[in-house]
Amino acid sequence: EDQVTQSPEALRLQEGESSSLNCSYTVSGLRGLFWYRQDPGKGPEFLFTLYSAGEEKEKERLKATLTKKESFLHITAPKPEDSATYLCAVQVFGKSTFGDGTTLTVKP
Protein backbone atom coordinates (compact mmCIF):
# COMPACT_ATOMS: atom_id res chain seq x y z
CA GLU A 1 0.00 0.00 0.00
CA ASP A 2 1.25 3.46 -0.92
CA GLN A 3 2.22 5.52 2.10
CA VAL A 4 3.17 9.15 2.53
CA THR A 5 4.48 10.44 5.85
CA GLN A 6 5.18 14.07 6.58
CA SER A 7 7.25 15.35 9.45
CA PRO A 8 7.19 17.19 11.67
CA GLU A 9 3.45 17.48 12.22
CA ALA A 10 3.90 21.06 13.36
CA LEU A 11 6.82 23.45 13.15
CA ARG A 12 7.20 26.83 14.81
CA LEU A 13 9.92 29.15 13.57
CA GLN A 14 11.05 32.67 14.23
CA GLU A 15 11.03 34.96 11.25
CA GLY A 16 14.28 34.44 9.36
CA GLU A 17 14.96 31.01 10.89
CA SER A 18 15.45 28.59 7.98
CA SER A 19 14.30 24.97 8.22
CA SER A 20 13.09 21.97 6.21
CA LEU A 21 9.92 19.92 6.01
CA ASN A 22 10.12 16.23 5.18
CA CYS A 23 7.92 14.01 3.06
CA SER A 24 8.89 10.35 3.00
CA TYR A 25 7.09 7.91 0.77
CA THR A 26 6.75 4.22 0.11
CA VAL A 27 5.22 3.64 -3.30
CA SER A 28 5.66 1.37 -6.26
CA GLY A 29 6.42 3.30 -9.38
CA LEU A 30 6.43 6.96 -8.39
CA ARG A 31 5.31 9.09 -11.30
CA GLY A 32 5.34 12.46 -9.60
CA LEU A 33 5.55 14.19 -6.23
CA PHE A 34 3.63 17.37 -5.56
CA TRP A 35 3.88 20.05 -2.89
CA TYR A 36 0.92 22.21 -1.97
CA ARG A 37 0.30 25.02 0.49
CA GLN A 38 -3.06 25.19 2.27
CA ASP A 39 -4.31 28.14 4.27
CA PRO A 40 -7.10 27.60 6.84
CA GLY A 41 -10.51 27.28 5.23
CA LYS A 42 -9.12 27.25 1.70
CA GLY A 43 -8.23 24.71 -0.94
CA PRO A 44 -4.61 23.64 -1.48
CA GLU A 45 -2.49 25.89 -3.67
CA PHE A 46 -0.03 24.20 -6.02
CA LEU A 47 3.66 24.85 -5.38
CA PHE A 48 5.87 22.28 -7.15
CA THR A 49 5.94 19.05 -9.12
CA LEU A 50 9.02 16.81 -8.97
CA TYR A 51 9.37 13.83 -11.27
CA SER A 52 12.70 12.14 -10.60
CA ALA A 53 15.38 11.76 -7.94
CA GLY A 54 17.86 14.60 -7.95
CA GLU A 55 15.38 17.14 -9.24
CA GLU A 56 15.10 20.50 -7.49
CA LYS A 57 12.69 23.40 -7.91
CA GLU A 58 12.61 26.84 -6.34
CA LYS A 59 10.05 29.55 -5.82
CA GLU A 60 10.88 32.61 -3.76
CA ARG A 61 11.87 31.34 -0.30
CA LEU A 62 10.91 27.73 -1.02
CA LYS A 63 13.03 24.99 -2.54
CA ALA A 64 11.85 21.43 -3.08
CA THR A 65 14.17 18.46 -3.56
CA LEU A 66 13.54 14.80 -4.30
CA THR A 67 15.37 11.55 -3.59
CA LYS A 68 14.25 8.00 -4.16
CA LYS A 69 12.68 7.81 -0.72
CA GLU A 70 11.79 11.33 0.34
CA SER A 71 11.34 14.95 -0.55
CA PHE A 72 12.30 18.04 1.37
CA LEU A 73 10.75 21.47 1.28
CA HIS A 74 13.40 23.94 2.39
CA ILE A 75 12.24 27.31 3.63
CA THR A 76 14.89 30.01 3.68
CA ALA A 77 14.46 33.06 5.92
CA PRO A 78 10.71 32.51 6.35
CA LYS A 79 8.27 35.34 6.90
CA PRO A 80 4.99 35.27 8.87
CA GLU A 81 3.07 35.07 5.60
CA ASP A 82 4.67 31.67 4.99
CA SER A 83 2.57 30.30 7.85
CA ALA A 84 0.32 27.57 6.44
CA THR A 85 -0.06 23.82 6.20
CA TYR A 86 2.19 22.27 3.58
CA LEU A 87 0.98 19.07 1.96
CA CYS A 88 2.88 16.64 -0.19
CA ALA A 89 1.30 14.08 -2.47
CA VAL A 90 2.68 11.24 -4.56
CA GLN A 91 1.08 10.08 -7.76
CA VAL A 92 1.05 6.50 -8.92
CA PHE A 93 -1.09 5.32 -11.84
CA GLY A 94 -3.21 8.45 -11.98
CA LYS A 95 -4.20 8.68 -8.33
CA SER A 96 -2.52 10.89 -5.76
CA THR A 97 -1.95 9.94 -2.13
CA PHE A 98 -1.62 12.84 0.28
CA GLY A 99 0.34 13.12 3.48
CA ASP A 100 -1.21 14.60 6.62
CA GLY A 101 0.71 17.83 6.21
CA THR A 102 3.07 19.97 8.26
CA THR A 103 1.60 23.06 9.86
CA LEU A 104 4.17 25.82 9.81
CA THR A 105 3.90 28.86 12.06
CA VAL A 106 6.36 31.70 11.60
CA LYS A 107 6.49 34.21 14.44
CA PRO A 108 7.58 37.80 13.74
Place this chain on the structure above:
Amino acid sequence: GAVVSQHPSRVICKSGTSVKIECRSLDFQATTMFWYRQFPKKSLMLMATSNEGSKATYEQGVEKDKFLINHASLTLSTLTVTSAHPEDSSFYICSARTGTGVETQYFGPGTRLLVL
Protein backbone atom coordinates in the same frame (compact mmCIF):
# COMPACT_ATOMS: atom_id res chain seq x y z
CA GLY B 1 -1.94 29.26 -13.38
CA ALA B 2 -4.98 27.05 -13.74
CA VAL B 3 -8.05 28.22 -11.84
CA VAL B 4 -10.74 26.04 -10.32
CA SER B 5 -13.85 27.53 -8.78
CA GLN B 6 -16.42 26.04 -6.43
CA HIS B 7 -19.91 27.17 -5.60
CA PRO B 8 -21.23 27.72 -3.04
CA SER B 9 -18.35 28.51 -0.70
CA ARG B 10 -20.47 27.61 2.29
CA VAL B 11 -23.93 26.19 2.76
CA ILE B 12 -26.15 25.45 5.72
CA CYS B 13 -29.02 23.04 5.24
CA LYS B 14 -31.54 21.08 7.24
CA SER B 15 -31.15 17.37 7.84
CA GLY B 16 -32.79 15.33 5.11
CA THR B 17 -32.36 17.86 2.31
CA SER B 18 -30.00 17.54 -0.65
CA VAL B 19 -27.18 19.91 -1.48
CA LYS B 20 -25.42 20.39 -4.80
CA ILE B 21 -21.85 21.69 -5.06
CA GLU B 22 -20.45 22.84 -8.39
CA CYS B 23 -16.82 22.66 -9.45
CA ARG B 24 -15.62 24.47 -12.56
CA SER B 25 -12.28 24.67 -14.31
CA LEU B 26 -12.20 28.25 -15.56
CA ASP B 27 -9.27 28.37 -17.96
CA PHE B 28 -8.56 24.77 -18.94
CA GLN B 29 -10.39 21.62 -19.89
CA ALA B 30 -10.47 19.11 -17.08
CA THR B 31 -10.45 15.56 -18.32
CA THR B 32 -10.36 14.31 -14.76
CA MET B 33 -11.89 15.79 -11.63
CA PHE B 34 -11.58 14.66 -8.04
CA TRP B 35 -13.72 15.21 -4.97
CA TYR B 36 -12.18 15.27 -1.53
CA ARG B 37 -13.45 15.62 1.97
CA GLN B 38 -11.36 17.18 4.69
CA PHE B 39 -11.92 16.98 8.43
CA PRO B 40 -10.48 19.61 10.80
CA LYS B 41 -6.70 19.42 11.01
CA LYS B 42 -6.70 16.32 8.84
CA SER B 43 -5.49 15.67 5.34
CA LEU B 44 -7.52 15.25 2.20
CA MET B 45 -9.65 12.13 1.89
CA LEU B 46 -10.35 11.20 -1.71
CA MET B 47 -14.02 10.43 -2.24
CA ALA B 48 -14.20 9.80 -5.96
CA THR B 49 -12.55 10.33 -9.32
CA SER B 50 -14.53 11.27 -12.38
CA ASN B 51 -13.61 11.42 -16.03
CA GLU B 52 -15.69 13.53 -18.37
CA GLY B 53 -18.59 11.56 -19.78
CA SER B 54 -17.97 8.50 -17.59
CA LYS B 55 -19.33 7.28 -14.31
CA ALA B 56 -17.37 8.29 -11.25
CA THR B 57 -15.09 5.83 -9.50
CA TYR B 58 -15.74 5.91 -5.77
CA GLU B 59 -13.21 5.11 -3.07
CA GLN B 60 -13.89 2.26 -0.70
CA GLY B 61 -16.34 3.25 2.01
CA VAL B 62 -17.88 6.15 0.10
CA GLU B 63 -21.59 5.66 -0.57
CA LYS B 64 -22.21 6.33 -4.25
CA ASP B 65 -25.96 6.70 -3.71
CA LYS B 66 -25.39 9.36 -1.09
CA PHE B 67 -22.68 11.33 -2.88
CA LEU B 68 -23.79 11.68 -6.49
CA ILE B 69 -21.12 12.91 -8.86
CA ASN B 70 -21.72 14.14 -12.36
CA HIS B 71 -18.99 15.21 -14.78
CA ALA B 72 -21.05 16.22 -17.75
CA SER B 73 -18.58 18.53 -19.46
CA LEU B 74 -14.85 19.23 -19.58
CA THR B 75 -15.28 22.23 -17.30
CA LEU B 76 -17.98 21.23 -14.84
CA SER B 77 -18.43 18.56 -12.21
CA THR B 78 -21.09 18.47 -9.51
CA LEU B 79 -21.31 16.71 -6.17
CA THR B 80 -24.77 16.23 -4.71
CA VAL B 81 -25.05 15.19 -1.10
CA THR B 82 -28.42 13.48 -0.91
CA SER B 83 -30.52 13.34 2.26
CA ALA B 84 -27.79 15.12 4.18
CA HIS B 85 -27.29 14.40 7.86
CA PRO B 86 -25.18 16.20 10.49
CA GLU B 87 -22.37 13.68 10.06
CA ASP B 88 -22.04 14.85 6.45
CA SER B 89 -20.95 18.27 7.70
CA SER B 90 -17.45 18.82 6.41
CA PHE B 91 -15.20 20.74 4.06
CA TYR B 92 -15.54 19.46 0.50
CA ILE B 93 -12.85 20.28 -2.05
CA CYS B 94 -12.71 19.50 -5.73
CA SER B 95 -9.67 19.38 -7.94
CA ALA B 96 -9.14 19.10 -11.66
CA ARG B 97 -6.40 18.20 -14.08
CA THR B 98 -6.05 18.21 -17.80
CA GLY B 99 -5.30 14.55 -18.45
CA THR B 100 -4.83 11.13 -17.02
CA GLY B 101 -1.07 11.21 -16.82
CA VAL B 102 1.22 12.93 -14.35
CA GLU B 103 -0.40 16.30 -14.65
CA THR B 104 -0.78 18.62 -11.72
CA GLN B 105 -4.08 18.71 -9.86
CA TYR B 106 -5.43 22.18 -9.26
CA PHE B 107 -7.78 22.65 -6.36
CA GLY B 108 -10.90 24.68 -5.84
CA PRO B 109 -11.34 26.89 -2.78
CA GLY B 110 -13.59 24.38 -1.03
CA THR B 111 -17.18 24.31 0.20
CA ARG B 112 -18.04 24.29 3.88
CA LEU B 113 -21.20 22.24 4.45
CA LEU B 114 -23.08 22.42 7.75
CA VAL B 115 -26.09 20.17 8.20
CA LEU B 116 -28.36 21.08 11.07
